[in-house]
Amino acid sequence: MKILAVDTTASPVSAALVDDGKLSGEFFLNIKTTHSQTLMPLIDTLLKTTGTDIHEIDLFAVNAGPGSFTGVRIGVSTIKGITMPLDKPCASVSTLESMAYCMPYSDGIVCAVMDARCSQVYNALFMLDGGKVDRLTEDRALSINELQKELEHYDGSIYLVGDGAELCFKEYSDILDNVILVPENIRYQHAYGTAVAAEQYQCSSAELQPLYLRLPQAERELKARLQQRKENEK
Amino acid sequence: MQKFLSKSAQETENIAYEFSGTLKGTEVIAMFGDLGAGKTAFTRGLAKGLGAGDVVSSPTFALVNEYEGKFPIYHFDMYRITSYDDLYSTGFFDYENNGIMVIEWSENVEDFLPEDLIRITLTYLSENEREIIIEGEGKYENSCC
The missing domain is CATH 3.30.420.40 (ATPase, nucleotide binding domain)
Structure with missing residues (x-):
């Protein structure tokens, strides 16, 4: 099974190709650029340099969170966008x-x-x-x-x-x-780890969603606001 | 700490223009002040000082505007942001250390701001007079202004 995995959830970005458990290739960058600018070239170069056609990939894995708001969205939407027209399965993996x-x-x-x-x-x-x-x-x-x-x-x-x-x-x-x-x-998280964990977390392109965690602090604020609203209604 | 008395919006811009010369490129500038205190005027002067041109408009609806000057400038308006979740979903934390962050209505997100910041307080004194206080906090306590 060929798995293409990506991670964009924090400041590093990585893409890995794992073929029946073997790490065929991996790119990892940890620089101050936007993942929306680096991820696609990384995937493209990975496929080209390993001589892999995108149709050969059996599973597309992504770290779907937790992580930075923008980062998580870049990874998830990229994998969603690739898999939807190809009709290929995804895997939604926890960054942690x-x-x-x-x-x-x-x-x-x-x-x-x-x-x-x-x-x-x-x-x-x-x-x-x-x-x-x-x-x-x-x-x-x-x-x-x-x-x-x-x-x-x-x-x-x-x-x-x-x-x-x-x-x-x-x-x-x-x-x-x-x-x-x-x-x-x-x-740091590497897409290799995402690929290794991937098989147990398969989902369809449509099911793939960003995974956000709410901070306890945010929960408290929400509770206070709902309480306030209730009191206002009375 | 630096204290200024501004007698017009233009003067507020000029103060910000001067102040922008001290910036290194990754500062968080938290502005506090009521409607009409001169937050947007200050940001306009700052952006001009950093060579971005006369580009500033209030991001009340866009939440954040980006300007390209000597450094990238991220101009936030937190008027409608009232919780950590709101703030997280503006991508606020993803901008840190990538440029100058200028934040209007910092009152709304004060608990979530980084420790190292430059605090700018604009106070309405009279129709044409504003007090502007610039103070560094954390690692900027002694280095700024």
Whole structure:
């Protein structure tokens, strides 16, 4: 099975071609350009340089969130746009889960964190065990402090990955001696991880949707507003 | 901190024009002030100072306007933005560090602004008089103005 996977959910952008488990090619950029300008050339070059016709691709995978608002929309709409006329299946992968699939060679906990600003992160925890990835929590948005309290319950190595990893490491490393900031080359989500996770998350082009997580802070605001509206109605 | 007294919209523009010379390219400029305090006039002067030309219009309905000057300028109007969700879906956080961000009606999003910013407070004193205060916060506390 040939899988083309893309990620545009944060500042890096990547595209990978995985053929029956083999990584045939991958492009990764982490520069200050808009993904809407880089993603299509990356996909195009990847297909050309690997000598692949787009019709040969069996599955188109995308990190559908969480992530930056614009980034998530660029990735999802690109894959939607490619697959709809080709009538090919998509796969909607969690950005956080794709990070765990980039490093299942080790044992321990992968703590995937993306900076959601305002001292909040998008996070999920995964257990790595002999090359397997087991999800421990849902994708959620929580404060850096709340996450720290949770991590205190885990023994063994905790690998911090994602664009919030450095931020969390600075906060946690004095208190938790088992947190590890993984090196740059595996710290961010790569489309390879998206491709590896893809087969279990297949959906149709029409079903593919951006996955946004609401911050607890936003939930509170909404509640307060609904409460206010109720009171006004009375 | 710098304090100015402006006696016309043109003077507000001139103050902003001067101020724009101190910018490095990635500052967040948060403007506070009521309707008619001169926020748009200030932004107009700033954009002219950065070589973008006379391009500024109020982005109340577009939420954000982009101008090309010496640096990219992202001109936000938060008048209709009242929650984190609203702000997130303007793509606000995706603009950070890519250019100068100028934000009108910062009052509405104050909790979500970065710590490092330049705060500009415009106060209506009388029909033709405005007080303009420019202050740096976070890493701009000593470097700006």
